[in-house]
Amino acid sequence: MSEPDQRLYFLLQRAAHRLRTTADRRCVAAAGITTAQLGALFAVEERPGITQQQLARSLGLRESAVTGLVTRLTTAGLLAKRAHPSEHRAVVLELTDAGTAALDAARPEIDRFNAELRALLGEDGFSRTAAALHRIAYED
Structure with a gap:
């Protein structure tokens, strides 16, 4: 029997792709949203009134990517935009009732997904892997 593949970066890429596609399929079935959309909705839930620029930083995405994501979520009625109280060119984002309902519908599926990984x-x-990935993702 050959030894397991030791190319960690390659394995992380493959695992991330497989986990993302599986989670996307399950979230779309449960709540009608992808994991990227779910991440944006969670960020807005955690910080009501977040700007698109802040959302981009929070998600680790370019502002142009977040503009498209926010457009899709507002078109779907999951997010609402309103004028920023002090920055005339900025808008703030808030969950709509439909956005809150989508998060509520997705939470049990996310909980099941995490339970399977645990x-x-x-x-x-699970805890050690989460801590290591957090360090890789967020610490310089």
């Missing part, structure tokens, strides 16, 4: 990795492995 079962695969074990509680200690």
